[in-house]
Amino acid sequence: MTQLTAEEKHHLITRNLAEWLGDEKLKSILKDRDLKLYWGTATTGKPHIGYFTPVSKIADFLKAGVEVTILFADLHAYLDNMKAPWDLLALRTQYYEAVIKSMLKSIGVPLDKLKFVKGTDYQLSKEYTLDVYRLSSVITEHDAKKAGAEVVKQVANPLLSGLLYPGLQALDEQYLGVDAQFGGVDQRKIFTFAEKYLPMLGFEKRIHLMNPMIPGLAGAKMSSSEEDSKIDLLDNASAVKKKLKKAFCEPGNIVDNGILAFSKHVIFPLMKADEKYLVPRPAEFGGDIYFEKYEDLEASFAKEEIHPGDLKAAVEYYINRLLDPIRKEFESDSNLKSLSNKAYPPPGKEKKQNKQNIPANTNEADPSRLDIRVGKIVEVSKHPDADSLYIEKIDLGEPSGPRTIVSGLVNFVPIEEMQNRMVVILANLKPANLRGVASHGMVLCASVDGDVRKVEPLRPPADAAPGDKVSIEGYENGTPDEVLNPKKKVWEKLSVDLIVNSDGEASWNGNLLFTSSKGKLTADTLKNVPIK
DSSP states (O other): OOOOOHHHHHHHHHTTOSEEEOHHHHHHHHHHSOOEEEEEEESOSOOBGGGHHHHHHHHHHHHTTOEEEEEEEHHHHHHTTTOSOHHHHHHHHHHHHHHHHHHHHHTTOOGGGEEEEEGGGTTTSHHHHHHHHHHHTTOOHHHHHHHTTTTSOOOSSOOHHHHHHHHHHHHHHHHTTOSEEEEEGGGHHHHHHHHHHGGGGTOOOOEEEEEOOOBOTTSSBOOTTOGGGOOBTTOOHHHHHHHHHTSOOOTTOOSSOHHHHHIIIIIHHHSOTTOOEEEOOOGGGTOOEEESSHHHHHHHHHTTOSOHHHHHHHHHHHHHHHHHHHHHHHHHOHHHHHHHHHHSOOOOOOOOBOTTSOBTTOOTTOGGGSOEEEEEEEEEEEOTTOTTOEEEEEEOSOTTOOEEEEEOOTTTSOHHHHTTOEEEEEOOSOOEEETTEEEOSEEOEEEEOSSSOEEEEOBOOTTOOTTOEEEETTOTTOOOOSSOOGGGTHHHHHHTTEEEOTTSBEEETTEEEEOTTOOBOBOSSOOSEEBO
């Protein structure tokens, strides 16, 4: 590999930054040796695709020979308005480490060039604690509150823990033995605070590198706490499409445009030397168009030469390319999936029920509301008044005997293949009258629309029996609604995230469906398609 000059390293280190402080010191260090730098992240909210912004800069730093330390700031997270208890923070710290390592691997960053540190590995030492006391003896309340204004939640009567936060972050620079700290431009006040107060303790002033805060999908700052503003790192392709479809992307508007910002700060920096940014377009609208530089993409969008829908389609492709390795790693490792669910458990459901036996205050996005079971078709015939419909008697292991269910599978599955077939049933839909026959459920199928439509009923595992309950990982303990309220469109909202994944297995929002024996549900041939 060709040795980079100090100027080339400086360009890689500073490109796409919003601001950096200490440029002369940076240039001086690069003339003599490689830079030492740390990036810290408080282990609170669940990491989302916005984290690719700092991670892509870490790739730049490594290319420039920088010695990078990643700090999982668990103590800082605890002090940030005490958002999570210690036992939960321990799990979240493990999740952060696992998912950020997976992100780095997904973009080809070698982990052996990185150092990973937990804050509590050194922040509880006698030396560090004494320096916290020393620092607190010179900091004013005003400066501590001002420094944390963009990072620590501001309240009328702030906790002392929030006032300690900036001082701890400043001391991290000394105890991690680095030349520079990297973070978002929202941390500028903490950085200038560190530059002022560390020398008062006899420590040197560090360099500070700041990334821009890229807009979220809703047009404001991307936030873990605002569901519609971010895409989770484990979101499936269907969820990515749904969230991008709702993203703010006004024609010609290049301000507060999260789609363009993600392209600038993540996609373009991570593209290979000979790769061009592809915007797919139908032939009638000019066909596919390629861009070598972000500036050309932005200019073309500003002139409305590129439709927002086409730009979203481009970003959807690149996001899924980034997320695929992460999804596969977590899908294939049961320990990682369990860690994700424990670190960020779904909201609990109230046990109190109303007269319709629907849990009070139930989260509409909770898939445990669906009553999904294994069934066996014991009798099937064609509907006398509808050429595309079968009338099936399906055994769900109920004392009342088989249910009558009508399904539109005539054109997709021969009747002889339907006889005695094991299927998967959504059992708590409100009964519907289909061409004069009452249908008491739905046969769940992998389905793809197109020039040639394909539909395949899901297959339960070989050891499944009629009536076996189907659960979703992470939601095993929920209680299904007795009947899904059609006015609330619960099924319609939940089914958006119900897909057959790239391995041909049924999943909801990245979590696999399984029977009581832990057997998975599969499609015969279809992959990466919705379940309907």
